[in-house]
Each structure stands twice: as structure tokens, then as C-alpha cells.
Amino acid sequence: MLLPLVVVQAVALQLFYGGHLDVISRRLTAGLAGDVAFVATLMDTMPEARRPEILREANWRLGLSLGFEPGALLGVPPSRPAWNPLLPLEQDLTNALRERMNFTFDADWQSDPQSLVIRVQTATGILSVEAPRKRLFTTTLYVFVFWLVGSALLLAGIAVLFMKNQVRAIRRLGEAAEAFGLGREAGPMKPEGAREVRQAALAFNAMQERILRFVNQRTEMLAGISHDLRTPLTRMRLALAMFPRSPETDEDVAALNQDLDEMERMVESYLAFARGERTEAPQPADLVDLVEDIVAKARRSGAAVEVATPDKLVLPLRPDALKRALGNLLDNARRHARRIAIGVTPLEEAGRSWAELTVDDDGPGIPAAERAEAFRPFSSGSATGTGLGLAIARDIVRAHGGDIMLEQSPMGGLRARLRLPV
Template sequence: MTLWPRTLLWRSVLLIAALLVVAHLAWLQIFRASEVEPRALQAAQQVVSVVNLTRAALVTADAGRRFALLDELAQREGIQVYAGNASEKVPALPDRPFLRIMQTQLRERLGPDTRLALEREGVSGVWVSFRIDADEYWVSLPRSRIERDEPLRWIGWGALVLVLAVIGAFLVVARINRPLRELTRAAEQLGRGTMPPQVTEAGPAEIRTLAHAFNQMAADIQRQDEERALLLAGVSHDLRTPLSRIRLALEMLDDHGAADLKAGVAQDIGDIDVAISQFLDFARPVDAEQIAADADLNALASAVVERYTRNGKDVRLETATLPPLPLRRQAMQRLLANLIDNALRHGNGTVDVKTGRNGPITYIEVLDRGPGIPQTETARMLQPFTRMNSARSTSGTGLGLAIVDRIARLHGGAIRLLPRDGGGLRARVEI
């Protein structure tokens, strides 16, 4: 099992999404790299201004006003000033480019002894030391003065844009792939022998060209089928007319010494007539017949078997309970008749016809006691004009199983040629 999607739609969406994620991450790195230094310089400038203002206020203010001034700074600006000690230890700064740049700027502007900390005596904040004469003081600012949430907002907006871009890519790719899905359905119909409606020639130029080529191909196939059917219909008419005259002439002959000859000629005429019928069946477009949504397969099989039993053929039918099926009635009767004809021609004795259901699959099978077909030959026997070597001494065209296979595929099914227990062939059509 693979996580890589099988459809072009999801592969395209996944690749576009991956490309957008990589681009978004690269943009974030570039943004952070280009944004850190300007923000650190700006924060350092703010802190320098606060420290200089505080130091100037403490130096120039009257001794009586000094504490009132400190209270006013604390209430209005959130600035706290504390007396410090040069030997006092404070936690080291985290190793972050922003803080390194800020500390460098503070020392350049306030003096090399300036210290920067994010915590002092367990109290969090932005702590900056400064000196007045020999005394050290600490000014404390809220961390919000230097830490902004704009980058987080940018990341949030970027993630939102990324999600919207992926959704938009899905819609665009789905629209581009819509003609391909239509083309796929049409190709499947054509492969089953059904002439599909014309594919819409829309979308990108490559898709339009492909759809146009497919429509042209389908039209050519339909025209060739029509020409072939017309040709065979004309040939059958031209052949059956003299055959009818020969049959009539045979009936008019007397029986003196010609009984065997008449029987042989009549048999040959019948074989030729059957061959012509099979040629026409093979050439006839079976998808022209309308589908009956609630066809009874058992009733169809019973009607076909009854025709054989009326003519004295040993054909038996065994049915199971089946649901109604969407079938082309005449095509299915032709399918079953071809299988029974093959069984009667090549089998020995009784021909059994059975219907049944195995899960979602409905099947009908014809069983005989003939020589059977080797499993290595089953695929070849479904090709037109193909016969087993043992059958070449008998009449036939080699089209019977090809017609059965064609009708089965038209119904979304398949024919399986299986060995029968005890000898013989089991021709099973699954729908």
C-alpha cells in the first residue's frame, strides 16, 4: 500500500501544496532574517531613550522630587528604577540574534559596562543597567516594549493564505481534470463496444486537442462499423438469394437415386446459412439495443432452452433465484444460443444450462461433456475466427465465442472457459 495518490487530480494538488509549503517556509526564514536586525535596532533605540530620560531626570531633579518622579514614571510608562550593585549577578541572555544585536547597540550608546537581562531577582522584564557617577541603577521595562506579536500575526496570515491557495489549487486542477474524467468514461464505454457521446472539447489546448482526436477516432470507428454492417448485409442478401433458389430446386427434384445428394446439399446450405447469420451477428452493433432495467435472466434462459427442446435437443435448465438485472434481452438470448450451439456441436450427450449468484455476481453457465479447452488456449479461443484443431473437421466459423465475449463485456461482465468435473467444458458468463 502506498500513500502516493493514484489520480492525477490528487497528485497535482499534493505537488502544488508541497511547493506552496516550501515557498511559505522559505519566505518565513527570509522574513525572520530580514526583520530581526531592524527590530533589534528599533528596540535598542527605545531602551536608550528611556534610560537617557530616566538618568537625566534623576540627575537634574531636586532630591525631594526624585521619588515622586520615579513613581510617575512607573505609573505612566511602566518604567521601574532600582538601585543596583556592580557585582550583582543576573541570568545570561538567551543566544538569540535579536538580543545579541540589541545588547551590542546598548553598549555602544550607553557605555561598555551596560548590562541587559530578561530577569533580575526572579522578576521578568527587560532589565538595563546604567550608571550615575559610581552608582549602578537598573531600569525595568515591560517585555512587551521590545517583543511584538507582528511576526506571529504574519505567520498566521501566511498559513491562512497557504490554506486558501491549496483550496484554490484543488478547484483549478479539478476543473482542468474534468475533461480528462469525461474522456476516461468515454474510453471505457468505447472499450466495452458502446459508442459514447462526443467528449466536450474544453479546457487547456492540450486537453482540447486530445478530446478532438478521441472524438475523431470514435467517429471513424462508428463509420467503419456502419460500413461493415452494410457490407455484410449486402453480402448476406446476395448469398441467401441463390441459396434459396438452390433449396427450392432441391425440393423440386425427385428422390430417385438422389436422396443422399439432396441431404448433403441441404446440410451444406444450412451450414452456409448459419455462417452468414454468425457473420451478421458479429458485425451487428449490439449496443444499439435498449437496456431493460428489470430483465429476468431465468425467463430469458427458459425461452432459449425451450426452442432447443422443441427441436428434440437434449438441453436441460436449472435455475436459481435471481434479482432483476439491466440486460439487453436479444443480445443475452443470442449469447446463450451461441454457447448452447457450441456445446451441442462439440459435446457428447446432454447440455446443462445453469443460473446462479455468487455474492454480487450473477452468472449463467453452459456445461457439456465434450473434449473441453486447455486453459492455455482459453484466451485465444475468444478471438474471432479461432477454432480448436479438433473442431476443424466440423462446420462453424469460429465466431461463436467471440460474439459471447463481446456481449458479456458490453454488460460489464466476462466469460470464463473452465474445465468441467468429470470431463467437458463449463462456459460461464459472469455479470
């Protein structure tokens, strides 16, 4: 909005200043030069007895202050400053005087701020002409420039205030959308601004409400499914506990108990994956402390884990959910490797702050062509897992507004790289 306004004002000033002002300036200087040339010619051609009458009539009729010095000669013209704001006007007057008379002359623009003095060398002496500067200026220019610049500033101020309100509403909508994408629900935003911006805010509030309602309904449904699935498993485990024991049936009972354990583990893993841990509210937490807690538990389980972290790194987290994600990554690494290394690094990229967490191991790793498939549920299961660890970890990290990538580790195995917004 401001750029076209500035361009229009610049074009108008250029056209007026470059066209109209030049024409007016040439006409005014030509008029003054004609008067001076006319008087100088009369003083040079008329008898000496007529000179007082010529000066008297010229003073009265032409509005000039005239004087004549018989027999005088022009000296060195007065010096001019290096920079003169009146230089274009002075050049116009000089050109006009040269066109209208053949006498030598000079013009003094410095002695008097209200007038200029033109001295003309005639054959009989020097004619001095003192003319008011207002004869060479037009006040229309100043009125026009004041009106143009003043109206432009006024309209620009109104436009800036109006656009500031509209941009503030759009910025708030963008911030709310970004916060919701990072899992930081702040409730519905207040619609404000232009009609289109308010409509977008209402649509965002409706979308946010539908998504949250869907998540809540899914969580409630999964809680019911969890209860329904655990009830028959509990009855089966109770039936096995009451089953008569004998050397012939002990092996079968042990196998059934193992199958029940596997079923319970799969049900819990599936429910955790489907729930996505979104019911936990984000809160400022120290990522370094969280990583050290997870590493301490892994070491108690017999894992060899190396840690490289800064002193402190606080960011909005769902601590329980992120612990589950890191625990899944450490469990995967511990099952397939002997050594594990965890690093936490703060980053600045594209004007945003990130916390980068890497989990490296010296295991067999995953081929590059199969790393995308490893995140699919149940695709990477083994005899000791359900194939949901990486899927749950990525779901939790993305709920934080970050992402997780699998890469080749410097230790020879697999590297899991997590990025979380600070």
C-alpha cells in the first residue's frame, strides 16, 4: 500500500518540479532580463541629459531600484560558494541576460538575502539594478509541495495504523496455528481485524475444536478398549493359575503364560501408539535432566551408555511422553548393540532455535532403503519386541513439533536424530 503511494508522489513531484517549475522559472527570469536589457540599452543610446528621467521612470514603472555610475568599470565578480541551492535559477537568469543584451554583466546573489544585484557594463558606465528575489520565485510551488507531502504523510500514517491492526491479527492467527501444530493448545483465539481475517480465525477455532474433540473421543474409546481387552486376559491368566499342575502340563502352562505376557505387551504398546501421549500438557522442562534419568535407568539394566550434553537446555516438553520415546530408542539400541552414545546439542537454523538429540549405537544398523519402512507399525518387530517402538517415538516427537530421522552412525550402527523446537 505504501509503495504505490510513494511512487505516485514522486512522479507528481518530478513532473511538477521538472516541468512546471522550469517553465515558470524561465519565464520569470526572462521578464527580469528583458527589463534590465531594455534599461541598459536606453542608458547606452540616449543622451546623458535623459539618463535621470530614464532611471526615474524605470524605478517607478518596472519596480526596480536602479543606479548609474558614469565612467565606472566592472571589477572582479564576487566569489560564489561551492554549493549553491539557487544555482539552477542563477543559470536561467544568466542565459536570459545573454540572450537579450550584448553587455558584460555580473550578478550578486550573496550580499542581500531579500534581493539580487545585477551590474551591467555599458559604454558610458555601470548600470546597477537591485531586484527583489520574489520576482523570480512563485509561492505556488511551496503550497503544492506542502499539500502533496502533508497529504501523503497523513494518508501513509492512516494506512500504517490500519495495516498494523490487520497484520497483528494475521500474526496472532499464525502464532496460534504454529503453537497448535507444536502441541501447545492455548484455547480458541479472539477473532479480530478485517472480515476475512475474522473468518479465518473462526475457521481455525472450529478446526482446533474438531481436532481436539476427535483426540478426546479416540482417547476415551481406547480407554474402553483397554478395559475390554484386559478383562479376558485377566480371566485367562486366572484360569491358568487354577489349572491343575502336573509334570505333563507344566510345559504347556508355561507356554500359555508366555503367550499371555506377549499379548498384554502388544495391547499396551498398541494402545500407547494409538493414544500418542497427547493427553499430557506441555510444560517447560530441562531436556538434559530428562536424558540423564533415562540413561540412568538404561545403565541399571546393564546398558553401556555414553552421554554428551550441555549444562542445561529448557524447552516446552511432555516429559512422560518424551521419556517413553527415548526409552524406546534406547531399548532398540540395547537389543542390537553393545555400546550406545547419546548427545544433546542446541542449534540455530533458519532463524529458529532447536534442540538436537542423537542416539548412536555400534549395532548392525538399518539399510538406507529400509529406514522409512522401519517407522511403520509392526514392521520392525522381533522375538523380543512388537515393532511399535520407532512408530511411537516418531509420533511423540512430531506431537512436540519436531521430527526424527534415521542415519548412519559414526559408531558403525544406527543413528536416530531428534529435533525439538525450543
